Amino acid sequence: MNRKSEYLTAALCCLAMICEGFDLQAPGVTLASLREVFALSPQIQGVFLSIGTLGMMIGAIAGGHFADRVGRKQVLLGAILLYGIFTFLTIFAGSTFWLLAIRLLTGIGLGAALPTIISVAAEGVAERRRDLTVGILLAGPPIGAALVSLLAAVNAQTSQWKQVYVVGGLVPALIVVPILWLLLPDTFRSRPVPTRDVRTDVGATLFGSGRAGQTVAIWIAFFAMLLVLFVIVGWLPSLLISRGISRSDASLVQMLFNLGAIPGTVLAGYCFGRATTRTATLVAFFLLSIVALLMLSYSPPDIGYVIAAGVLAGMAIAGAQAIIYALAPRIYPTAGRATGMGFCVAVGRIGSATGPLLVGWMVAAQFLPATVIVALIPVFALAGLMALIVSRLVPFDAISESRPPPA
Numbered sequence: 001m002n003r004k005s006e007y008l009t010a011a012l013c014c015l016a017m018i019c020e021g022f023d024l025q026a027p028g029v030t031l032a033s034l035r036e037v038f039a040l041s042p043q044i045q046g047v048f049l050s051i052g053t054l055g056m057m058i059g060a061i062a063g064g065h066f067a068d069r070v071g072r073k074q075v076l077l078g079a080i081l082l083y084g085i086f087t088f089l090t091i092f093a094g095s096t097f098w099l100l101a102i103r104l105l106t107g108i109g110l111g112a113a114l115p116t117i118i119s120v121a122a123e124g125v126a127e128r129r130r131d132l133t134v135g136i137l138l139a140g141p142p143i144g145a146a147l148v149s150l151l152a153a154v155n156a157q158t159s160q161w162k163q164v165y166v167v168g169g170l171v172p173a174l175i176v177v178p179i180l181w182l183l184l185p186d187t188f189r190s191r192p193v194p195t196r197d198v199r200t201d202v203g204a205t206l207f208g209s210g211r212a213g214q215t216v217a218i219w220i221a222f223f224a225m226l227l228v229l230f231v232i233v234g235w236l237p238s239l240l241i242s243r244g245i246s247r248s249d250a251s252l253v254q255m256l257f258n259l260g261a262i263p264g265t266v267l268a269g270y271c272f273g274r275a276t277t278r279t280a281t282l283v284a285f286f287l288l289s290i291v292a293l294l295m296l297s298y299s300p301p302d303i304g305y306v307i308a309a310g311v312l313a314g315m316a317i318a319g320a321q322a323i324i325y326a327l328a329p330r331i332y333p334t335a336g337r338a339t340g341m342g343f344c345v346a347v348g349r350i351g352s353a354t355g356p357l358l359v360g361w362m363v364a365a366q367f368l369p370a371t372v373i374v375a376l377i378p379v380f381a382l383a384g385l386m387a388l389i390v391s392r393l394v395p396f397d398a399i400s401e402s403r404p405p406p407a
Contacts, residue, residue, distance in 0.1 A: 005185055009124035010133045012184045013117050014140050016080060019172045020113055021144025023087050026168050027052065027103065029152035033161035038096050051100055053353045055107020056114075057346045063112025064342020065202065067119060068335060073186045075338075076116040080172050080180070083109025088169025091162040111349070115341035122329035122337065124185060127396075128273060134326040135269015138318065139262040146258065205336030206343060214331045214393050215340070217386040221324050222348035224383035227355040228376045229317060232257075235359060236296070236310070239369040244301030253310040260314025268319030272326060275396065282323055282391055286384030288316035290377055297370040320380075324387050330394040 027034075027049055035045060059079070067075040086106040093099040118134065125133045148164060155163045206215050236257060240250040264285075271281040292313035299306050332340030362372050 003126075006125040006129065008183060009185055010121060010129075010136060012180055013121045013124075013133075013137055015176060016076070016113065016117050016180065017137050017140025018144040018147070019080065019084075019168075019176055020110060020117075021141030022148045023083055023106065023110060023144075023168045023172070024052075024141065025145040025148045026087065026164050029149055030161045030164050034099070037161070038093075038099060040096065044096060044100075048100060048103060050353060050356075051104050052107035052110070053349050055104045055109075056111030057349045059108035059111025059113075060115055060342045060345035060349065061111075062108070062342070064115040064119075064338040064340070064345075066112075067116045067338035067342075068205075071186065072116055072120045072123075072338060073180070073184055076113060076120060076184075077177055077181055079109050079112035079116060081109075081177050083107075083113065084169050084171075084173030084177070086169075087165055088173065090165040090169070111345065112342075115338055115345045118325060118329060118341050119338040120184070123334065130329075131273030131323075131326040132266070132269040134329075135265045135267070135272070135319075135322040138265040138269075138322045138325060142258050142261040142318070146255075149255075201336075202339055205332060205339050209333075211331055214390055215343075217390050218324070218328050218331060218344055219347045221383045221386035221390065222328075222344050223351035223354075224379045224386070225321055225324055225351070226348040227351035227358070228380045228383070229321065229355075230352040231355040231359050231376055232293075232313070232317065232373070235369060235372065239296060239373060240299075240306060242369045243299055243306075245303065245306055249303050249306070253306055256307060257310045257314035260311040261318030264315030264317070264319040265322040267315070268322040269326060272323050278391065278396070279388070282320075282384070282388055285316055285319040285323060286380070286387070288312065289320050289380060292316050293373055293377055293380070297373045320384065320387075324383070327387060327390050327394060330396070331390070 031045060031049065034040060034048070040048065063075055063079055083106045086102050086109060090099070090102050090106070093102055117137065121133050121137055122130055148168065151167060152161075152164055155161075206212075233254075236254050237247070237250040240253055241247060245253070268281060268285055271277045274281075292309055295309035296306070296313055299309055328341055328344045329337055359372055362375070367375070
């Protein structure tokens with residue numbers, strides 16, 4: 001694949017990731033309006049925000065599996081079309097039941113798209129640019145989240161919530177899908193597998209040829225990373241307010257935390273892709289993340305200090321996440337890569353759902369917000385240790401082109 005084709009693949013995958021981030025963030029920025037329109041109870045609001053995660057777990061496993069059977073490009077286009085259509089259909093939900101059902105189906109499409117995008121990018125660029133490309137891709141969701149937040153701010157009236165879902169649905173379905181269909185190279189040609197052999201084949205992909213330890217380690221890393229990340233995203237404003245920061249300043253720091261993720265993922269991908277700085281980059285990003293968490297937990301009520309800590313946390317934590325996402329495709333052979341990535345994403349989503357539940361229990365037990373964040377540091381360190389182990393086991397000279405052992 002020539003360099004022009006590589007750049008095109010990376011750019012198109014990044015476009016898909018921006019759409020993914022937009023639609024992932026849409027429920028959060030429209031929740032206040034939806035609460036008023038549908039008279040949602042606090043319990044139903046929680047279900048609405050979490051049911052998409054359930055859909056993503058289902059979609060990640062199913063999408064990765066079908067991407068290895070049908071083809072990467074075909075599944076990616078279908079997944080984007082699926083979540084685009086159901087995001088748009090949200091505006092027609094006439095009851096709470098349909099609001100939740102549509103969000104579940106949207107989550108399935110979002111979950112199916114993510115591992116496929118990573119697999120396409122890993123296979124569509126040269127080895128020396130793979131880690132950087134994954135880092136650039138993971139800058140897409142924060143950009144999408146920033147765009148949907150801006151759109152929601154411009155259309156802040158309750159009656160205008162539908163515009164978020166119109167844009168989030170029609171742009172992927174009517175613009176992005178045709179662009180990808182015309183321009184995205186087909187990086188992988190599927191191989192048929194008899195139905196009776198599918199279960200064995202999946203097991204061989206995940207655990208065969210000595211991959212069992214690497215698979216378990218990367219699953220732990222995904223679970224721990226996403227658990228910590230979603231707790232920080234959800235609890236950062238409350239944490240800062242408890243330290244004496246005003247509500248408006250806390251919102252500013254949260255926005256800068258998300259924006260800091262953009263250069264953080266790119267920098268991590270670039271440095272991790274260089275053989276001479278690979279281990280140092282991994283260790284540095286995880287250590288800086290822990291330092292940033294401590295700074296946020298025990299910050300004085302000084303907005304300058306808190307902004308610096310928030311930007312550092314966004315860059316370091318997002319960079320550490322990018323490293324884990326860059327490692328995962330290297331574990332699995334080409335013919336099973338999307339399946340492997342699908343399971344990684346699904347396990348990560350379990351972590352993202354577990355984190356808020358864990359925090360809810362700690363708050364009920366009257367833990368202070370700062371104590372909650374500090375308690376998560378060992379979990380984050382575990383993610384870093386597992387990532388370090390995997391980085392010492394997987395090949396970096398080239399992504400394996402071997403197929404899983406025959407069933």
